[in-house]
Amino acid sequence: MLRHLLRLTWKRKSRNLMLSLEILLAFVIVFGVAAFGLRYWQLYREPVGFDGTDTWSVQMQMGEAPPKSIAPDVYDTLRRSLLELPEVRAVSFASYAPYTRSTWTTTFASPQTGAAVQTNTIEASDDLPEVLGMRLVAGRWFSTADDGQDARPAVVNRRVAAEMFPGGPALGQRYTSTDYGIKRTFRVIGIVDTFRNQGPLMVPTNFVLMRFTPHTTESRVRTILLRVAPGTPRGFEAKLNQRLKAVRNDWGYQIAPLQSMRASLLKEQLIPLAVAGVIGTFMLVMVAFGLFGVLWQNTTRRIPEIGLRRAIGACAADIYRQIVLEQLLLGSLAMGVGLVLLVQLPLTGALGDTLNWPVFAGAVGLSMGVIYLLSLACSLYPGWRASRLDPAAALHYE
Numbered sequence: 001m002l003r004h005l006l007r008l009t010w011k012r013k014s015r016n017l018m019l020s021l022e023i024l025l026a027f028v029i030v031f032g033v034a035a036f037g038l039r040y041w042q043l044y045r046e047p048v049g050f051d052g053t054d055t056w057s058v059q060m061q062m063g064e065a066p067p068k069s070i071a072p073d074v075y076d077t078l079r080r081s082l083l084e085l086p087e088v089r090a091v092s093f094a095s096y097a098p099y100t101r102s103t104w105t106t107t108f109a110s111p112q113t114g115a116a117v118q119t120n121t122i123e124a125s126d127d128l129p130e131v132l133g134m135r136l137v138a139g140r141w142f143s144t145a146d147d148g149q150d151a152r153p154a155v156v157n158r159r160v161a162a163e164m165f166p167g168g169p170a171l172g173q174r175y176t177s178t179d180y181g182i183k184r185t186f187r188v189i190g191i192v193d194t195f196r197n198q199g200p201l202m203v204p205t206n207f208v209l210m211r212f213t214p215h216t217t218e219s220r221v222r223t224i225l226l227r228v229a230p231g232t233p234r235g236f237e238a239k240l241n242q243r244l245k246a247v248r249n250d251w252g253y254q255i256a257p258l259q260s261m262r263a264s265l266l267k268e269q270l271i272p273l274a275v276a277g278v279i280g281t282f283m284l285v286m287v288a289f290g291l292f293g294v295l296w297q298n299t300t301r302r303i304p305e306i307g308l309r310r311a312i313g314a315c316a317a318d319i320y321r322q323i324v325l326e327q328l329l330l331g332s333l334a335m336g337v338g339l340v341l342l343v344q345l346p347l348t349g350a351l352g353d354t355l356n357w358p359v360f361a362g363a364v365g366l367s368m369g370v371i372y373l374l375s376l377a378c379s380l381y382p383g384w385r386a387s388r389l390d391p392a393a394a395l396h397y398e
Contacts, residue, residue, distance in 0.1 A: 016330055019294045023334035026287040030370045033280040035363035036273055039354055040201055049195040051133030052258040057097035058224040061252035072214035081247050087236055090227040092127040097223045098197045099261035110164045110175045117163045119206030123221055131227045139171050139190030142211040151187040155209040157194050199262055201269045292378045299382040306386050316387035323383035331375040335368055
């Protein structure tokens with residue numbers, strides 16, 4: 001049966017060309033949308049490296065005043081004043097809050113291994129793990145034990161440890177940076193599994209967390225992170241703003257819970273996927289109409305052939321089965337061609353980790369399932385119509 005269908009398909013190759021191209025186009029479209037969605041799902045299931053529940057962010061808006069003009073004592077005053085509130089459990093300062101688009105990139109080099117690694121960085125005070133619910137996999141977090149040391153303490157993620165110190169331990173190792181022509185030396189005191197500050201859809205990347213101490217760090221940070229009591233209502237925002245104004249009345253404060261910021265960022269990140277899904281669905285509907293029309297036309301052209309088959313003993317079920325199987329076979333051949341083209345992407349690494357093998361395999365499986373369903377749906381009515389033809393009328397059809 002299969003051999004007979006392959007022979008029929010080959011003999012009608014010129015007629016089937018347009019049909020094959022439509023199926024190939026639909027397969028590629030569905031594959032692209034499926035790969036996009038599966039990559040997001042894969043990222044969403046990976047840990048982000050922190051909790052952030054019951055955590056609020058305060059962005060300090062200082063107007064025209066440069067950050068370096070902030071006196072170190074202001075941070076101490078802010079911390080003490082906020083900790084006096086019964087709703088506040090812990091206070092930390094950081095360069096920027098999680099679930100924002102902010103990024104600070106620096107290149108570090110290891111004198112021991114010679115490796116140079118470009119990585120995202122953030123400066124944070126000693127209380128950040130308590131506020132964000134972070135866990136270390138090795139070493140310790142910043143503390144007063146690091147005061148007065150000749151190298152700034154740093155916590156790195158596993159990716160940085162593996163790239164900067166390949167094949168050896170990272171704890172206790174030193175590395176340097178030469179940003180703005182100033183050489184600074186750091187020492188690894190802790191390692192975290194991962195830290196994806198832009199949330200669950202952020203691609204894992206190199207990350208270094210550096211210690212911020214108002215009295216010794218040259219830079220200044222503009223974000224306060226607060227761990228509050230569970231169930232603290234949004235009405236606390238007014239009380240918090242009033243307390244902050246009591247410290248610096250000339251500043252503005254943008255206050256938001258991290259969970260609210262997470263939801264907003266997720267919605268923003270999912271917009272491209274939603275747009276791709278709508279466009280893909282629209283194009284799939286167009287392909288389905290085209291596929292149905294071509295199948296209808298092909299079936300009409302084959303009425304004399306179908307009548308002859310009925311006249312020599314083929315039953316209606318045989319005709320129905322032949323039309324559907326021919327369509328599924330044609331779909332398989334078109335998808336085979338598409339598969340040969342698409343497999344080049346993970347083989348050459350053209351899209352990096354975005355199209356890794358699990359995503360590719362899942363996208364291929366989903367795409368093939370959709371195309372088979374589409375082919376089956378489009379061939380059901382032409383097959384039924386062909387099976388209902390009267391043999392005598394079909395033989396006299398012009």
